[in-house]
Amino acid sequence: MSGETDPQQKPAPVATRAPKMENTAAQEKKRSEHTITGRMAALFIDSKLTVIVMIAALLFGIWAILTTPREENPQITMPAAAVIAVMPGAEPAEVEAKVVRPLEAIINQVSGVDHVWATAKDSGALVTVQFKVGENKEASLVKLADRVMGGRNELPPGVIGPFIKSADVDDVPILAVTLVSDKYGDYGLKRIAESVLDDLSGLEDISTTAVYGGRDRELLVTVEPEKLSAFGLSFAQLKLALSASSVSGPLGNIMEAGKEASVRVLDFIESAEDLRNLVVGMSPEGRPVHLSDVARIDDGPRETKTHSTRFGCGLSGTDCRDEAGKIQSGIQERESVTLAIAKRKNANAVTVAEEAVARIERMKGSVIPQDVGVYVTRNDGDKANDAVNTLIEHLGIAVFAVVSVTLLFLGVRAASIVAITVPLILAITLGVVGLTGFTINRLTLYALIIALGLLVDDSIVVIENIVRHYGLSPIRNRADKMERSIVAPGEIGSATLLATIAVMLVFASLIPALTGMPKQYFYPVGFAVPVALAASFLIAYTVAPWAALRWMPAPKATPLKPLKTSPGGAAASEEVPGGRLGAWYSIPAKRLIGYPKRETLYVLILILLIAVSFAMPFWQLVRPSGPGGPSPEFGVEMGFLPKDNKNTFNVTVEMPSGTPVEVTDRAVRDVAALVAQIPEVRNWQSSSGLADVPDFNSMMRMSPEKGSTIGAVRVNLTDKKSRERSSIVIAAELRKALKAVSAKWPGSTIQVLEDPPGPPLKGTIYAELYARDPELLRWLAERVEKEFRATYDMAEVTNTENADRPQIALSIDREKAIRAGVLPALAAHELKALTDGSVIGYAHTEGERLGEPIRVEIAKGEAFDPAFLSGVTVPGFAGVRVPLSEIVATTSRSEPREIDKKDGVMTAAVGGELASTTPTYAVLDLDRRLSGLELPGGGTLATGNLTWSDERPDLTKSPAVLFWQGEMRMMLDSYRDLAKSLMLSVGAIFLILVAYYRSFGLAMIALSAVPLCFIGIFPGHWLMNVQFSASSLVGVTAISGVVVRSSLLIIDFVIDYLKAGLPLKDALIDAGAVRLRPILLTTLAILLGSVILIPDPVFGGLAITFIFGTVASTIGTIFLVPVLLNYYFAKYPYAGRKEA
Secondary structure, eight states, rough: OOOOOTEEEEEEEEESSSSHHHOOHHHHHHHHHSSSHHHHHHTTOOOTTTHHHHHHHHHHHHHHHHHSOOOOOOOOOOEOOOOOOOEETTHHHHIIIIIIIIHHHHTTSSSTTEEEEEEEEEEEEEEEEEEETTOHHHHHHHHHHHHHHHHHSOOOOOOOEEEEEOOOGSOSSSSEEEOTTTTTHHHHHHHHHHHHHHHHHTTTTTTEEEEESSSOOEEEEEEHHHHHHHHOOHHHHHHHHHHHSSSEEEEEEEEETTTEEEEEEEOOOSSSHHHTOOEEETTTSEEEEHHHHHEEEEEOOSSSHHHHHHHOOTTTTTTTTTTTOOOOOSSSOEEEEEEEEEOOOOOOOHHHHHHHHHHHHHHHHTBOTTTTTEEEEHHHHHHHHHHHHHHHHHHHHHHHHHHHHHHHHHHHHHHHOOOOOOOOHHHHHHHHHTTTEEEEEEHHHHHHHHHHHHHHHHHHHHHHHHHHHTTSOOSHHHSHHHHHHHHHHOOOOOOHHHHHHHHHHHHHHHHOOOOHHHHHHHHHHHHHHHHHHHHHHHHHTTTTHHHHHHHHOOOOOOOOOOEETTTSHHHHHHOOHHHHHEEEEEEEEHTTTTOOOHHHHHHHHHHHHHHHHHHHHHHHSSTTTOSSSOOTTTTTOSSEEEOOSSSSEEEEHHHHEOOOHHHHHHHHHHHHHHHOOOEEEEEEEEEEOOSSSSHHHHHHTTOOOEEEEEEEEEEEETTTOSSSSSSSHHHHHHHHHHHHHHHHSSSOOEEOOOOSSSSSOOSEEEEEESSSSSHHHHHHHHHHHHHHTTTEEEEEEESSOOOOOOEEEEOHHHHHHTTTTTHHHHHHHHHHHHHOOOOOEEEETTTSSSSSEEEEEOOSSSSGGGGGGGGOOOTTTTTTTTGGGGOOOOOOOEEOOOEEEEEEEEEEEEEESSSOOOHHHHHHHHHHHHOOOOOOOOBBEEOOSSSSOOOOTTTTTTTTEEEEEEHHHHHHHHHHHHHHHHHHHHHHHHHHHHHHHHHHHHHHHHHHHHHTTTHHHHHHHHTTTTTHHHHHHHHHHHHHHHHHHHHHHHHHHHHHHHHHOOOOHHHHHHHHHHHHHHHHHHHHHHHHHHHGGOOOOOTHHHHHHHHHHHHHHHHHHHHHHHHHHHHHHHOOOOOSSOOO
């Protein structure tokens, strides 16, 4: 290699380096006047308008900060609705055939529907309609209601409904306030809570409110069958009398004494005493029978609880105090209820929460008794404010770091100018964000932090070039200084404008490329970054030259020494431009550029490094042992988004079907006992028979709101800034401890659910199973569950196919009924009335907010005892009363199972949570094991939905299908869309470069910097022990525009040097030497601006991509671009024309 000669050393005319770029002042001025940037600089450099623009920009930003709503995360518009229909007495199979199928056919006619879930239950159907993300909520609901109401004739007679209930993210509470007291109990606490909500209703931006937990006041009529039979009355007669007792309404008008008077019937039940005195029939002796003769009437909450809610203070609960003010922690759970408050759409979560909490504080001692504890257990306003304030701090740190780099390279005054441009750019960006209806949220501020290194890039490049022009020769006067301040931006304007447009295109491409929830989640990045870059370009070419003219001193001129002829006859210089950095750069550049073998070896080394880097995430997919198991030592995991360190998480409990709420409550108490032992717990709320206060994640999971088999424990931790352990570690340890609780309660499913850092998901690993045969579906769910449990790192497994629930079936023996002289229809009516313990009306009790329910039920124990039928009689033909037990047969069987469907196909689901690894490799391992599984009855299992598009099941090819959803599907959709964005942006940049250079070759050379990023990206993730995520891929897309900027500046300067007549090798080396300082400046600005984001779960991957990708690309580009240009211009010599 040492003996290789330089093919570029050929005779050349003697020239000087100075004229190669710096033409006469008149020529430079003339050239700058023909560029956009030159004219911009000239317009603002000595104008009072510049100061006005600066003041207006700052005021614009202040207005935005004060008025723009704040949220923790961007709102995701995903309209949904529940269609409910009731078919009394029908079993699930009949409901599915006669109600669900017609409703599915009707809903399929509605445009914009994404998916339809349906559940056929005993006596009714629930159909959940999910519209595509971004669809207009109001228009979607109108279309749905129009079709469903118009298609009611398709449903069989006797169906009640259908009713449509909207479900929207705006209905999710942002504030939860828990009232705690053993003295008042859940009944008294609920009445207090309802009074609190009455006083909160006047707040402007509050939408829906609700009370979770507590029992309502009821008038409970407990009928005693023996007494009823003794008076010769039937249960149906009694219910009919009760139903007709509470009547009120207008009857019309009459004329009385020449005046019209209205007539109204007033026969309300207003109290328990009214019920006791109600006549329900006549005895055989002919005297009135009052309700109190055959039933017990109670006024108050039901003795049998259908749910319970409690509150506990953790070991770190500094907000739990007794009446003396002493801190209480680790105490026994107490009765509680929770007020849930949602805000209106586009309202500021911070101000709504603050106003509500302030008003509740003022209610203490009046509406809320002093001895009732009041605890704010959820405050999305505080979360949003904390997140925004933390990111503003990070933004300030990043600004300081970037300015410090400028100070190091360019001095105090240049750094001061850059520091001035930053708030102006941020102010304009926030103003536009607020003006266009967006909120200030994590993603908006992340976008600004991401863009920080980019948005100072223009200012740094402009200031650096102005400083360079000031030092070319002594400045004669202010006019000369002004002229150079205009010429310098004009000189680099075309390349900078092109580079800025390229980066804007890259980020803006996220908007059309992304789909579904990731589109709305990442939308602020695709919008805010291009706005910030546009503002950066405008400020860099207006404010920066204006400030440089006034504040930058004229440095001592250091003109370059003239060239001298080398022994070989080629032009050579005693000095390389670019100062000390340029001299350092020239040492390796001179030994590389112009030597074909060395250049080829250099390119091959770069290609090898790229290949090795790509092997880090992909080796686990193709290794002989399969994708399952731990990652290789030098492997990089791929996933959607990593888990986040939060201040809260939820534990859900689901018991086997048929479990009474008392048993569920004991299981929930066992979970709470473990939670109480965690040192970082501030407080917790537990519920049995009732789900936790809903959030967006529970909406996505379609979790049931109530039922005897469900329970939850919401855990609130101390602030993540002050505790040592993350919520991820705490949740992982709790999962291990909860295995003992699961073992204690066989058949239970206990899950620790952590809020995902990005869009909500149904589950980490989620397999949807489809089949026509319900028994096959059940067998398959059990088999898939078994495979899930055998998977590496699997911590929790759920299965929607629950165990059978026993049922007592009552049937009328028609032959016996006829022999006994009883009409079968009458016996059936009595039996239904007897077993249907329901609300039959409402009493108008004074002082109550709502009507007080009148509930009628039979006096019986917790379990149904068929023996009590002997005490209930029905009249026969001859007037003889016949006990129901003589004509009703009882049999035990399994309760008909509910039928779940998705998009018209019967479905079940198996879900899983991993302890620490990403689901990508576990899903691929499971798919490998389950694909082609032999099914009972013949056929094999088909697996799918691991392609770039979401699939629909086709049961004509296989009797059963498994589709992967959850995080894996979200990851594939995001990766597909981001890959599309990358191709769109790179394609657009390529076309712009072709148009600019009029050369395909030069455009390809400019883009050569993009693949070099990967040399640093995957090793960077491995070094930081962070998975490659969707945000990392956003970074790859974004960095493709960033690194092209360096290539453009080098190529432009090489072309300018060639125009000045410099030999090719000198032009290549000098261009790299001159542009090395601004390239390093912008690289360090990106690095220091992004480093603050590395710990963040959402944008940590993006920051690592930016930092390591930019460093690797910069190091490679400053040598690769000259090497490729050397090859290009050697083949196509530059002669004042641009062609490939």
